[in-house]
Amino acid sequence: MSQIELRDVEKVYNSEVVAVDGVTATIESGEFVSILGPSGCGKSTLLFMIGGFIERTDGDILVEGETVHEPGPDRGMVFQESVLYPWLTVEDNIGWGLKIQGVPRDERREAVQEFISMIGLEGFEEAYPSELSGGMQQRAAMARVLVSNPNVLLMDEPFGALDAQTREVMQNELLDIWQRTGQTCVFVTHSIDEALFLSDRVLVLTARPASIKLEVDLTEFERPRDSSLKQSEAFRSRREEVWQTLQEEVAIAEP
Structure with missing residues (x-):
């Protein structure tokens, strides 16, 4: 199948x-x-x-x-625009889906950090979307989808x-x-x-x-x-x- x-x-x-x-x-x-x-x-x-x-x-x-x-x-969806929440940091944006699913905070942070490292956004965990370039925003948007492991x-x-x-x-x-x-x-x-x-x-x-x-x-x-x-x-x-x-x-x- x-x-x-x-x-x-x-x-x-x-x-x-x-x-x-x-x-x-x-x-x-x-x-x-x-x-x-x-x-x-x-x-x-x-x-x-x-x-x-x-x-x-x-x-x-x-x-x-x-x-x-x-x-x-x-099924995880990555759109044309990054559609990040402007009031959340990179770390919180990426972990949002896991938070909604009820994943414990420590487990959530560990998973988020893994994907932040994978997409090359180390050092920008506390940055807001407006502080990122277009490419960095799209990296964060991809990580937000990937971290939920669809x-x-x-x-x-x-x-x-x-x-x-x-x-x-x-x-x-x-x-x-x-x-x-x-x-x-x-x-x-x-x-x-x-x-x-x-x-x-x-x-x-x-x-x-x-x-x-x-x-x-x-x-x-x-x-x-x-x-x-x-x-x-x-x-x-x-x-x-x-x-x-x-x-x-x-x-x-x-x-």
Whole structure:
């Protein structure tokens, strides 16, 4: 049994706007899968349905064999914005979920410190979000999700608002964390290079209504990976394949 199963999933808004149309896919435990597609095609809608934040109109979504009806602790969501509580310190932001779950203070602080070290925020435990750079805020937001140890990590363009240099650093840090935790990751992005660099597989969606047009297997790219992969001929070939597919769909999406 696959960890995530999408069976002919459909989402219709206002009884007439079809956002997602007949998506069928499986994602295995520990796999890193990225979702690409034209702007507004339904990538985030699909991710939010897996998370249980949006209810599907038709079809089935199963996580570990259980039908998804609502958000749950087995799925952690990292949003485009860091959505940290501005009145809490880094330490308290990261530990908030554990506090709500009733985890004792000493145990909570130990777990939080482990993830603060993992994401490189030592020395900023008492800082507030307004005192952090965009990259540091997103690190804290990732740690807040990871510390609760969800089986599935859902990421909705988490690096989209960062500058190019910080984005590349965050990609490498995410891979390092993912390889250590072994969590399943579903990652939505607009960046072809980002998707190819991070993923075991990439699902390329059509223009709205979204369905899967192309599935790209990237297991030929050995792990661990570093930025030199992006200069390889194999990487460039895959980029061209995905780019050609996206160009066709972007042309359809344009008015």
